[in-house]
Amino acid sequence: MIAARGTACRRAVAIASRSSRLNAAHRIVTPCVNHIRSASTETADGNVPIKSHRKPGTPLTEAQRKFLDSALRVNQAGELAATLIYTAQTPPIVKAHPHLQPLMKHMYDQEAGHFKTFNGLLAKHRIRPTALYPVWQAAATVLGWTTGMMGKEAAMACTEAVETEIGNHYNSQVRELFKWMTDLKERGEELDPELAVLIEDVKRIRDEELEHLDHAVEHDAKEAQPYEPLTKVIQYGCKGAIWISERV
Numbered sequence: 001m002i003a004a005r006g007t008a009c010r011r012a013v014a015i016a017s018r019s020s021r022l023n024a025a026h027r028i029v030t031p032c033v034n035h036i037r038s039a040s041t042e043t044a045d046g047n048v049p050i051k052s053h054r055k056p057g058t059p060l061t062e063a064q065r066k067f068l069d070s071a072l073r074v075n076q077a078g079e080l081a082a083t084l085i086y087t088a089q090t091p092p093i094v095k096a097h098p099h100l101q102p103l104m105k106h107m108y109d110q111e112a113g114h115f116k117t118f119n120g121l122l123a124k125h126r127i128r129p130t131a132l133y134p135v136w137q138a139a140a141t142v143l144g145w146t147t148g149m150m151g152k153e154a155a156m157a158c159t160e161a162v163e164t165e166i167g168n169h170y171n172s173q174v175r176e177l178f179k180w181m182t183d184l185k186e187r188g189e190e191l192d193p194e195l196a197v198l199i200e201d202v203k204r205i206r207d208e209e210l211e212h213l214d215h216a217v218e219h220d221a222k223e224a225q226p227y228e229p230l231t232k233v234i235q236y237g238c239k240g241a242i243w244i245s246e247r248v
């Protein structure tokens, strides 16, 4: 999805448009990258040389594009769920504990920002949302409403459990993206600016999720009854939702 630009990109597009062998399976990533890859394939076949068209920004491999495709799809689904959990939790929690209104709003606003970020990335790179989008919508609303009605401690335990899983999820993405960046540097190749921005976005969002986790613990998440079964069920639910959304 990370695209080469300018003349290189335009020429690659022109080359690719002459080719009848564009691979439709690559439509989920930025068109420019697809064209570069198609043109590169032509070179391998000995038809169209485009040797110097890799900078700035080295095109992603097929495996890297697949990784980003599923990672961004999961991120969007997770952020959708987070906004809906807070939407459902906020009325009963704020009614019982009015002083928590600013905190609930703060966490919701950050989740809405995360959701907007990944919506934009999916649209920009033509990545489809998870097919189970409506299921996660319903599940998140039920989870938020249930834990909100159970009380402040249960709502905070829900946040603690969700953010533990999501924090780990974002951490693994940051590690993978850093590995790509390190490999590129070792080969003397250029990191595409879009990839650099993505790494910073994921790091910032990860840090905000961990901030939510801290808020939840500070506001008596561990006092929830029954704490262990509740948090375990939510954590396993998150793991399952991530696993499914990566694939479907």
Ligand SMILES: [Fe+2]
Binding pocket: 079, 082, 110, 111, 114, 115, 205, 209
């Ligand atoms: Fe979030």
Ligand SMILES: [Fe+2]
Binding pocket: 082, 111, 163, 208, 209, 212
């Ligand atoms: Fe969060």
